[in-house]
Amino acid sequence: MLRLQTPQISQRHAAGSTHRRTMPSPIPVTRLLPKDIYPSLDxxxxxxxxxxxxxxxxxxxxxxxxxxxxxxxxxxxxxxxxxxxxxxxxxxxxxxxxxxxxxxxxxxxxxxxxxxxxxxxxxxxxxxxxxxxxxxxxxxxxxxxxxxxxxxxxxxxxxxxxxxxxxFVGSRNLQQIIYGCAEPLSEDRWLRYSTDIAHGLRFLHSHSIVHLDVKPANVLVSGEDICKIADFGCSLKLDHGCEVSSVSPLLSHVGGTYTHRAPELLKGEVVSPKADIFSFAITFWQLITREEPYTGDRQHVLYAVVAHNLRPSVQHHPVFRSEQGPLCRTILSRCWSGDPCCRPSAQEVLTQLELLRYQT
CATH class of the missing domain: 3.30.200.20 (Phosphorylase Kinase; domain 1)
Structure with a gap:
């Protein structure tokens, strides 16, 4: 655990920045893909x-x-x-x-x-x-x-x-749409994007795959305005019912962007699909507010997320004061809970998003 003083961190909008993940790996050099397989083989x-x-x-x-x-x-x-x-x-x-x-x-x-x-x-x-x-x-x-x-x-x-x-999905991703476009992001649109992501996560989790780097930059948007999850460079394929520590030497590539990374991963605890649900919540908040989730020093943010349950603000944006506000806050509070067991599954998230759609 990081030994830092309790930070004072602003949750207001900050200029976009690029966060590079660190992915150390102990795997042997010889464990690579084999030679190409002739196309006639099945x-x-x-x-x-x-x-x-x-x-x-x-x-x-x-x-x-x-x-x-x-x-x-x-x-x-x-x-x-x-x-x-x-x-x-x-x-x-x-x-x-x-x-x-x-x-x-x-x-x-x-x-x-x-x-x-x-x-x-x-x-x-x-x-x-x-x-x-x-x-x-x-x-x-x-x-x-x-x-x-x-x-x-x-x-x-x-x-x-x-x-x-x-x-080839296209040249746009959600990061660019959220922060780089002047066009409005209507409730119907950010809800549809969020539903697309949740559908993708439900499918991945049903196949025991955790993405571990869900964020706007890793969600591509097609010409048909459909979101597709991309960049599986941090992902894991888990055995059914198998709990794996994120600090296991075999799985030390587990990374992800710190602003979206679940607290249990920051603490080196068990990897599960619920880590993606936490990342989804931060992305969902970004779609609603079009703001950066945190400002301040990276280490301070990491410490506060784990030790003080720091989360983006759900007070100041108009959506949180609208008719949809209570349900949006409920979805967020459940999805970014510090306890993975309290977070909903991707299917439960879809059910909540469907209720939200009825309110819009």
């Missing part, structure tokens, strides 16, 4: 350091034959590099860069997970975590098309650990 088995099993760790990689179009249901461990066209940079982060490209006639997002000079193992672990939900298909989850660690020399990239092809 299943390839890869050893994954991010899935904890009692009899070892395996990740089944479904490989669908490619016949001129991108696979719509299964992801492939083969990337047909000669089919990539018009690769244009879109953005970059702590562990990778994202590009827009054309692949087999479809617009895709290409993510290169780069070798981190300070922590190469952490970047490898981030690559593996990105694939935790690769086999899943849901409207509110960004779809993975293909992924591999095998990059041909003529592709001209020696600085990446692996490459992931995903559906």
């Amino acid at each position: 299943i390839g088995a890869c050893s994954s350091p991010l899935t904890k099993h009692s009899q070892g760790s395996t990740l089944q990689v479904p490989v669908q034959r490619l016949h001129g179009k991108v696979a719509s249901r299964l992801w492939s461990s083969v990337i047909l590099w000669k089919e990539l066209r018009s690769v244009q940079p879109v953005g970059s982060g702590g562990f990778g860069s994202v590009y827009r490209a054309e692949y087999l006639g479809e617009t895709v997002a290409l993510k290169k997970v780069k070798k981190c000079t300070k922590n190469k193992l952490a970047s490898r672990q981030s690559f593996w975590a990105e694939l935790n939900a690769a086999h899943l298909r849901h409207t509110n989850i960004v779809r993975v098309i293909a992924a591999t660690t095998c990059v041909p020399a003529d592709f001209g990239d020696t600085g990446s650990i692996g490459t992931i092809l995903m559906e």
Whole structure:
């Protein structure tokens, strides 16, 4: 536990800032994706350091034959590099860069997970975590098309650990919509966005996957105005009924942005889907208020969230004084409870959001 003096922290709007997560990793250097599997094979088995099993760790990689179009249901461990066209940079982060490209006639997002000079193992672990939900298909989850660690020399990239092809959702995320757009964010719209996120979380949790970095910047918004959860670099695949400590050496990649990170994770306690519910609550509050949740020194915020139950204000914004205010406050207080057992499931959140929709 951090030994800090009790902070005095303002909860008013602050200028946006970028928070970089730290993801140390003890995994062996040799535990990487295998060589590409020939497309005619139906299943390839890869050893994954991010899935904890009692009899070892395996990740089944479904490989669908490619016949001129991108696979719509299964992801492939083969990337047909000669089919990539018009690769244009879109953005970059702590562990990778994202590009827009054309692949087999479809617009895709290409993510290169780069070798981190300070922590190469952490970047490898981030690559593996990105694939935790690769086999899943849901409207509110960004779809993975293909992924591999095998990059041909003529592709001209020696600085990446692996490459992931995903559906191209668009260039907007909720962070940009909340803080970077002058257009109003109506009650109907922020409620619809929140419902999309909750649907995505319910689906992930039903497959024992916890995202662990839910925040506006990791929620993409499509041209149809649908939210899709992206960036699984901090995620975990949990065994059913298995409790895992967030400070376990095997799972030390558990990270996330500190403003959205659940108190039990800050204290090194058990990882569960309820950690995503806490992060959802902070994101839900941001959608309502269009403000930053905290200001002040990072360490002070961490200490206050754990020791003094610091949470964003639910008093000053007009929504909290409206007819919908009491239910909004109830949803928030339950979702960001300091006790994970008191937080609702994603399904319960959806039920509460539906009640809120009736009031609008």
